[in-house]
Amino acid sequence: MTPNKRLVLVSGSSNPDLAHKIGLQIGCELGEVTLKTFASGETYCRYEDSIRGADLFIVQTASMPVDKHLMELLIMINAAKLASAKRITAVVPWYFYVRQDKKSRPREPITAKLVADLLQTAGADRVLTMDLHAGQVQGFFEIPVDHMTAVPMFAQYVRDLNLDDEGLAIVSPDTGHAKIAGKFAEMVAGDLVILNKVRPAHNEATVTTVIGDVEGRVAVIIDDIVDTAGTLVAGAKALKDAGATKVYACATHGLFNGPALERIAESDIHKLVVTDTVPLDPLTRPDNIQVLSIASILAETILNVFSDDSVSAIFAGENQLF
Numbered sequence: 001m002t003p004n005k006r007l008v009l010v011s012g013s014s015n016p017d018l019a020h021k022i023g024l025q026i027g028c029e030l031g032e033v034t035l036k037t038f039a040s041g042e043t044y045c046r047y048e049d050s051i052r053g054a055d056l057f058i059v060q061t062a063s064m065p066v067d068k069h070l071m072e073l074l075i076m077i078n079a080a081k082l083a084s085a086k087r088i089t090a091v092v093p094w095y096f097y098v099r100q101d102k103k104s105r106p107r108e109p110i111t112a113k114l115v116a117d118l119l120q121t122a123g124a125d126r127v128l129t130m131d132l133h134a135g136q137v138q139g140f141f142e143i144p145v146d147h148m149t150a151v152p153m154f155a156q157y158v159r160d161l162n163l164d165d166e167g168l169a170i171v172s173p174d175t176g177h178a179k180i181a182g183k184f185a186e187m188v189a190g191d192l193v194i195l196n197k198v199r200p201a202h203n204e205a206t207v208t209t210v211i212g213d214v215e216g217r218v219a220v221i222i223d224d225i226v227d228t229a230g231t232l233v234a235g236a237k238a239l240k241d242a243g244a245t246k247v248y249a250c251a252t253h254g255l256f257n258g259p260a261l262e263r264i265a266e267s268d269i270h271k272l273v274v275t276d277t278v279p280l281d282p283l284t285r286p287d288n289i290q291v292l293s294i295a296s297i298l299a300e301t302i303l304n305v306f307s308d309d310s311v312s313a314i315f316a317g318e319n320q321l322f
Helices: 016-026 066-082 111-122 135-140 151-160 175-188 230-241 260-265 295-306
Strands: 007-011 033-037 043-047 055-059 087-092 126-130 145-148 168-172 191-198 206-211 218-226 246-254 271-275 289-292
Touching: 007 016, 007 295, 016 055, 016 295, 033 066, 043 066, 055 066, 055 295, 066 087, 066 111, 087 295, 111 135, 126 295, 145 295, 151 175, 151 218, 151 246, 151 271, 151 289, 168 175, 168 230, 175 191, 175 218, 191 230, 218 230, 230 246, 230 260
Parallel strands: 007 055, 055 087, 087 126, 126 145, 168 191, 168 218, 218 246, 246 271, 271 289
Antiparallel strands: 033 043, 191 206
16 A cells, blocks of 8 residues: 655745735645744744645745755755655745856855755755756756756747748847757747947946847847846947847846836837746736746646656757757
C-alpha cells in the first residue's frame, strides 16, 4: 500500500494575487498560513493545516521589501521541513539578488549564490523560477532548478499584433542578451538589432550605437528586467532617432523602481508588456504598460513537477535560452 500524493500550494506575502491565479489554474485553494511580524521585527510563520507527506509549493517573489520577503520564504521552508512535508518546492518567479551573480569589482559578494545556499540549507528540495538574469545562477544549486520563460508568450503577443507588413526589428538592449533576442527574432520572423550601451554608474545607461537597420520598421525590444527604465527609455529614443516607426518592448520582470513609471509614460515607447512576476499597482500604471499573467505557465509547471512529468516539454525543450 502507498499513500496518495497530495499537492499543497501556499503563498508568502510578496505576491498573493499571482498565487491565487495559479491556484485557480490548478484547481486548488491556497493552503492557510499565518504570517505576522512581532514587535521586535521578527517574522512568524505557522501552517494552519497538516502538510505531513505533502508535495508543497511555496510561491514567493523578490518584490519590495526584498530582504523581508527572502527571510519569510526561508522561514516558511524551514517550518515546512519541520512539519514533515515530503517535498518542498520554492516557486520564485523573480529570483532574489539574481543580478549579483558575479564579482564585477574587487571585494564584492556573489549574493545570488548566497541565496541559493540559504534556500538549500533551509530545506528546499527544488526551485522553480522565471527568466533568470544570468544562466549560471542555475549552477549555484545542488538541487533541481526548473527555469521557465515568458519569451514564447511575448512572441505570441507580437504575432497577434500582425505587424509583419510593416517589418519587424527585434532589438537586444545589449550584447549580453543577443542570443535570447535572436531566438525571439526567429519566433516572430524579425531581424536582429543590437544596442551598444555604456553604464557610467548603477541604474544609469547611455546608448551609443544602434547595430542593425530599423529605418521604417517596428522595433521590439526584448529584455528580462525593467528596473528604473533608464536603459529602456534610452534605447527607445535611439531607435526612434534611427528611424523606427514604433517601439514596443517586452520584459518579464517589471520592477519599476524610482522614476521608472514617469519615464515610461513620457517616453517613445508605444507599448511595454511585462508579466506579473512582481505585483504592479493598476492605479499607478501608465496607459502604455500592459501586464500579462504567467499563472498558466507556473500552474502547468507545478502540475508536471507534482506528477513527475517533463517540465521542458511545456516549451518543447526551448526554455533554455542562454
